[in-house]
Amino acid sequence: MAQYFELHPENPQPRLLKQATAILDAGGVVAVPTDSSYAIACHLDDKAAADRLRLIRRVDEKHHLTLLCRDLSELSNYARVDNKQYRLLKSATPGPFTFILDATREVPRRVSHPQRKTIGLRVPDHKVLQELLALHGAPLLATTLIDPSDTEPLNDPDRIRERFQKVLDAVIGAGPCPDQPTTVVDLTPMGTGGDAVLVRQGRGDPVLVGL
Numbered sequence: 363m364a365q366y367f368e369l370h371p372e373n374p375q376p377r378l379l380k381q382a383t384a385i386l387d388a389g390g391v392v393a394v395p396t397d398s399s400y401a402i403a404c405h406l407d408d409k410a411a412a413d414r415l416r417l418i419r420r421v422d423e424k425h426h427l428t429l430l431c432r433d434l435s436e437l438s439n440y441a442r443v444d445n446k447q448y449r450l451l452k453s454a455t456p457g458p459f460t461f462i463l464d465a466t467r468e469v470p471r472r473v474s475h476p477q478r479k480t481i482g483l484r485v486p487d488h489k490v491l492q493e494l495l496a497l498h499g500a501p502l503l504a505t506t507l508i509d510p511s512d513t514e515p516l517n518d519p520d521r522i523r524e525r526f527q528k529v530l531d532a533v534i535g536a537g538p539c540p541d542q543p544t545t546v547v548d549l550t551p552m553g554t555g556g557d558a559v560l561v562r563q564g565r566g567d568p569v570l571v572g573l
Contacts, residue, residue, distance in 0.1 A: 390531030399515030428482035456487035459567035
């Protein structure tokens, strides 16, 4: 049964955040609010948790998972980025964008794309999630929370609790989130002189990244 934490979206209670962080550190899979829709997240280095995350979402190893980062200072550990790519990232973060980048060796092979060796990365603009990432002290592995029987992301914590309470370890409720997923932009072509590619139109305005 998922533990439920009801947090204030602008002034989250530190005690509840610490309890939720402890669940993540212990290998839990947790629903978290973001500046797009809700997502499910787990510890990056926990294979069993990552496997459960994929199972809950019913996606295979070819589905791009995303690293939720507190800021771009964590970027160089997990992705190879040149100056042009970095300037583009800086112009759109924090915000509702997911960027596909070439993964470094710090990213476990089991969570990067098996053929392309790429990883999704985003810096969310959400107070609760930012505080959670600060307490966790490292990026979280995540994917948009979509009911396998549906095509739209979930944005209501009560519905998430009702639908996923038997498979999640916790739900961090911070009120409704926007009902759109992130805008996904592939930056890997830029590394060979190409242009960024819009993969999915979501909440983020592509104009911010020159698309």
